[in-house]
Amino acid sequence: MNRTWWAWVIPMMASVGACARHPATPLEPKPKAFGAEVVLVSGDKQVAGVGAQLDQPVVVQVNDRKGAAVAGAPVRFAAAGGVAFQPDRGLTGSDGQFTTNVSLGGMAGPYQIVAVTTDSSGKRAEVRIEEIAEGYQERLGQQLNAIHCIRCHDPESTPERVSNHDNLSAQAHAFTEGAVLNAISDANLTAIISHGGAALNKSPEMPPYGNRLTKSEIDALVAYIRAVSDPPYRPQGVFYATN
């Protein structure tokens, strides 16, 4: 019997498998220059819904040892948990910067993304960038914040909303002030929102919202405050089931 048919079938199957399984990987651009470090220019600490694209792109810059921007240096982005980059790799532009649009993963919580560049010897330099994805609760909290809290708690004004922050005698804490807010327990934070600042010997300029917002809405606000906190909020102690 003729055994030569094996010689045909194996490469055919191999090529069919290769075509079906592996889409062509994008060609890695050839670096024109190399830097020593990569730094963040803009786009960290953004808040977006789960799975959504961040409003602003993330911009990083590659510098040489003296801190001067390097054009044409390789940059590659990576992250865990379903984060997508558009594009995820490339060369820095003439200003030494590289811009990518980031879509976060499907789970709420903080996401860490890493931008990597390599020098001529292949040694890696990287910068870590943090972004925040909101689940339903954080999203609701953000909306409630925009209605009830932001005018006093955000020192920045916009054309549509003048900040009242500087008109208060006790300065309201921005919700990103993790150094202060992380030290307040969930129970105390809920108490301040529900009963007002006076209830915890803080300024009465913080009014009580316990009769205005429902329990779940106040929970949502606390979840939002925890989500945007910088440095990030780390819950303490043992967890016990609640349901």
Added chain:
Amino acid sequence: MKISGKIASFFNFLFGDSARAFGALSVALVALLAVVPAADFFRDWRGYQKRYLRLVRGRGDATSLTRRFQPGLQQIWMPELGVVDRCPTCHSALKEASLVDVKDQPFRPHPPIPHSVTGFGCVMCHRGQGAATTVEEAHRSTKSWEDPILPARYLESSCGQCHMERLTGTPLLNQGRQTLARYGCVRCHVIKSPDGVAMTGTDDPPSLAHIGAKTTREWIAAWLKNPQAYASSATMPNFQLPDDDIRDLSAFLIAQSTPYLASREAAPRVPTDDRALKNGASVFGESFCSSCHAIQNAAGMLVGGNLGPELTRIGSKAKPEWLADWLRDPRVYDPDTQMPHYRLDAQQRGLLMAFLGNKTDPDFLGNRHFDPPTSVQIDHGRALVNERGCTACHEINGVKKADNFAPELTLVGSRPLAKILFAPGVAHTLPDYIAAKIRQPRSFSTSLKMPQYTLAPEQVEALVTALLAQTERAQKMPTALRVPPRRASDYHAAGQAGRLMEELRCFSCHTINGRGGDMAPDLTWEGTAVTRPWLVNFLKNPNTLRPALIRRMPKFNLTDAEADTLADYIMTVYQTPAFDRDSIDSSRFTPADAEHGKELFYGKYACQSCHIVDPDKDKGYIGPTLTQTGARLNAAWIFHWLKSAESLRPGTLEPVWKMSDEDARAVSAFLVAQKIAPRTEPAKK
């Protein structure tokens, strides 16, 4: 030869005699019977359940976690909702809040949501195949199952299957529905809520019946070429018409235009010097035109509201004689306009015309000039109007309104993939298809009629979210689960005051009895709140109550008689049934009450964070200024407001204080004592 010989001898070895055959068949049967339990033993979900038990073993609450864990296939079954979800088989920790720090699926607890996971199931919100017990079949689409897991970014669409009303927690869905209504999508596409009511547009596409009196053919052509070049905020899409079609469409529109009942009053004198431009800008500012109309400033930023059209290049569009009539009384040209009838005098109108007429952009019109239209052009223009569905939005003389011009989208969120023709480069999922169709409709086929919209990526995402809510499941949902939208009421005030309120278009900004806009306070119970002298004065000369707001009440230049008519009606009709306006006699407040109220105001309740009573000392400006509260508000209103403001005016930013009667009385006494005699204007006849 050799191989067949070997097979023959092996066959003999197994089945050579009956004992051998019996033995061999028995072994084969046992092996066959073992396949089923073995296959069962190696199922995906058994592995996940083992991993879950290993995961919880080391935790503080391992005992209770293990006790609550239920092995085997788990199922959420709700026949009335058509839910058969076996997801908890692998997602064992769905209800275990203590595992909040676990990052690996399928072991994360479900984040907190307003609904019980076991009360609604999983596929209701996440889609996917609930009955499947393998990862692949449950989450991804297969040939027999086209509904994969919904990408997380569009999750809010699932809320929209039951909730027709705006929800605070679903900004994207709200924005999407608002965009469907505002950008005219629902004027061509029928989109029905599950209760069978079709969505209606909130845009106000102008009637083109008298377009020739308002603008020129050259402007129509430039606008059709690219509406966003005229006004970046224009909601009219670009129909990407060739120049010849634009020429013929503009010819037809001008030819069909009839004159409107123009005023016989001479147009006001329009001064042209620089001072007139400056004074015109002042009239524009004082009349608070920018509450509704935006103008691009020198930095290219749009300043102003979006209730009316953008006016950046209005001078290139409006004919002066039309503008004169419009400023005198807009209803003469368009009886249904949202624009109020300002009682501007001839000099004010002249200044406004100078200011607006100067807002031109020669680049926009270019050097285009048309010869008089030929009958061939007009006929072709008529054909184009019919072909493009212009009358789905605009009224045009002699052309019937185009109903159901585009495919109905009531069930677009359940459209089977097999029925969709994908454009090249579009991922084969429903959300990607809808997004691509909105972004570039003509990329699917150049013969499609859908025009090109100018939308931000976030707007597209919002639209996709709103459209994905239009599912078959939503239509079949039990009525008890549906949260119907608040349908707009058709409230009209009665009599002379009612006519005046329509003329002044109060409902464009204020809501009364469920009808109206949300730009200004709800006036349903205004008669209980304010005093008559203050109201009369405010109607004639609205002063600033809320310094932080950009949008303000315009000055309509009312006569004394008109202000009286309105005030009488408001004071008599708009009264809350909850309490009597005169139930608290402010003359019985003592100075000691007021003094105590002052302490409470500045101390316990810190009202000065948001309100100003003493302009030299207080700085808060979120709420209205309270310097003349005693002249403005009734004591009973203040008292009940301090107890529960939200029940008096839903949506107010005032916290619900639930003050005790004593505190509320004292603070009322303090506020009633705040009186600054309002400035009086010379009466206008």
